[in-house]
Amino acid sequence: MLSRDTHGHEDDENAIRQIRAFLERHGSSRFQDIHDEQAHIHDRAGFKRKDDDGETEYLILGKVFRSEMCQGYDSRAISRLLADRGYLIPGDGNNLAKRETLPGLGRPRVYVVTRKILDAS
Numbered sequence: 001m002l003s004r005d006t007h008g009h010e011d012d013e014n015a016i017r018q019i020r021a022f023l024e025r026h027g028s029s030r031f032q033d034i035h036d037e038q039a040h041i042h043d044r045a046g047f048k049r050k051d052d053d054g055e056t057e058y059l060i061l062g063k064v065f066r067s068e069m070c071q072g073y074d075s076r077a078i079s080r081l082l083a084d085r086g087y088l089i090p091g092d093g094n095n096l097a098k099r100e101t102l103p104g105l106g107r108p109r110v111y112v113v114t115r116k117i118l119d120a121s
Contacts, residue, residue, distance in 0.1 A: 015070070015078050019117060027058070033048060046058055046059045057113070060111040060113060062110065086114070
């Protein structure tokens with residue numbers, strides 16, 4: 001169960017809609033292009049980059065993922081759901097967050113969410 005208020009499939013879909021809505025609302029304003037080290041993003045949520053197919057990937061900072069994107073839900077359950085649906089690229093081993101080199105931040109663990117989540121309905 002992802003939250004205390006709802007159950008099952010409806011809860012899963014609400015969680016995915018919440019993540020999708022965050023990316024739609026803030027994808028251009030709070031995600032820094034990973035190749036633009038000079039950018040100054042107010043209240044940065046993470047970074048974005050293009051994958052090998054030219055599709056956008058969002059590298060979401062852990063604190064933002066847990067406290068903002070998953071607000072009201074269990075962030076571990078949401079990350080597992082996203083990975084199971086092919087919307088999240090998991091890290092190594094049991095980690096759903098992945099180590100990535102980020103400008104000015106070193107190699108923190110981030111949640112790598114693919115653009116596919118925006119196409120899902």
